[in-house]
Each structure stands twice: as C-alpha cells, then as structure tokens.
Amino acid sequence: MNKYSVVILIILLTVVVQSCKKEEGEGGKATIEGKLYNNLYDPNGKFLKKEEARDVDVYIIYGDNTVYGENSNSHSDGSYNFKYLRKGNYKLFAYSDCNSCASGVEAKEVEVEIKDKKEVVTASDIELVKNIDIDDGSGYISGMVQLTDYTTSTSNPIVYAKLDEDVYIVYDNDQAYFERTKSGAGGVFQFSGLIEGSYKIYAFSDCLTCTSGTETKELLTQITTEGEAIQLPVLGIDKR
DSSP states (O other), X not given: OOHHHHHHHHHHHHHHHHHHOOOSSEEEEEEEEEEEEEEEEOTTSOEEEEEEOOSOEEEEEETTOSSOSEEEEOOXXXXXXXXXXXXXXXXXXXXXXXXXXXXXXXXXXXXXXXXXXXXXXXXXXXXXXXXXXXXXXXXXXXXXXXXXXXXXXXXXXXXXXXXXXEEEEEETTOSSOSEEEEOOGGGEEEEEEEOSEXXXXXEEEEOTTSTTSEEEEEEEEEEOSTTOEEEOOOEEEEEO
C-alpha cells in the first residue's frame, strides 16, 4: 500500500468515525433534572421571599446550538426534568423579570454535562426574579366599621354598625392608599387578593379638636403567610 492509499484510508476512517458520533439531543437514556425558584419582590423593590417556581417554562439547548431543542413546565414543587438524552453538553434556561433590561426580562441559564449514557444529572438551581403587585396574593383582611354618634347626646351617644362608609388600605410604608371599599350590611368590609406584608386600614372620623374637622382612625395588621385571613378589631369612627 503506497502513501497515497494510506492518506485516503485515514480520511475515510475519519469520515466514518465522525458520521458515527452521536451529537447531544434526544435518543439516549440519560436524564437531566433540576429545580426553579422565584425570588419575589414587591412593587417597591423590597425582597419578600424565595419560593418554588411552579408552572414555569424551562428550555434546553443541545450542545452548541443557538436555539432551544425542547421545553417543559416546572411542577408544583418547582422541579423539572428532560429525559432520553445522549451524552454531551447542555444548557438549561428560564426567563426572569429584569428591571434594568429594555425588554423587562432576561434568561437565567445553567450548564450541564452528561458523561454516562444512563446518567441522571442534577442541574444547579435556576433562580428567577419575579416582581409582583400588591393584589397578586391570596390573603384577606376583613373588619367592621362602628359609628359612635354624639350629635344627639354627648353623654349617651348612639353606637351602631356603619353602612356605606369609605374604608382605605395602605401597603407597607406607602404614602397613599392603593384600594378603597365601602362597608356593607352590618358595617362589614373586606380586602382580598393581598400579598404578604404590612397594611394600614383607615376611615375618616369627625374630630372637634382638629383644624380640618376630621381625623383618620387606623388599624395596623400584617399578613405573614400566603392565603392568611385577618379579622380586624372594630374600626371605630365618630360623628359629632
């Protein structure tokens, strides 16, 4: 065999080896699993808590590809997995809120390598930022407005549940209320869909010693767990 034949044989063998090499992607027996977390921030940019990110799209990129090959949804505990993968390098990503990005979102990415054809690889956690509004929660604050009427007698006022009274709610240290409601039958009112945090509830009351003739009567409370229902003490106001 001459040297030209040897060169041709080497080239042919290289082509055969390359053609037999399997690239990253589906068709194997390996699995990638991992978890997503949301870092929750309120409208003021204050960190609230970290929780499992459920029902969030997760994407996988095979090898050096520039587009994703498959996507999946995270489960109720924030977990996800991609099965039937071949050996090689993979990127996993999900979209996160981003206050400094023009688009308002950015991709959070982790890299994974599968070294064995039947390996189960646990990826690093993907941590996302999620901005939420005050009414993105599931908490409740309920109460009752009670009016003390001094107009007929200052020594023996009439006290009753006040219907159709404006009641206001303020979140955290905000200067203005974000919602207003009216008391219903029995003076009852309620604010719903609230996130965890501190709240001030108030109504206006007559005030003989105030320049404006009125003052606010306030109650402070805090929702500490998701879905918590708060029952306030009586919110008392005066009529003079």
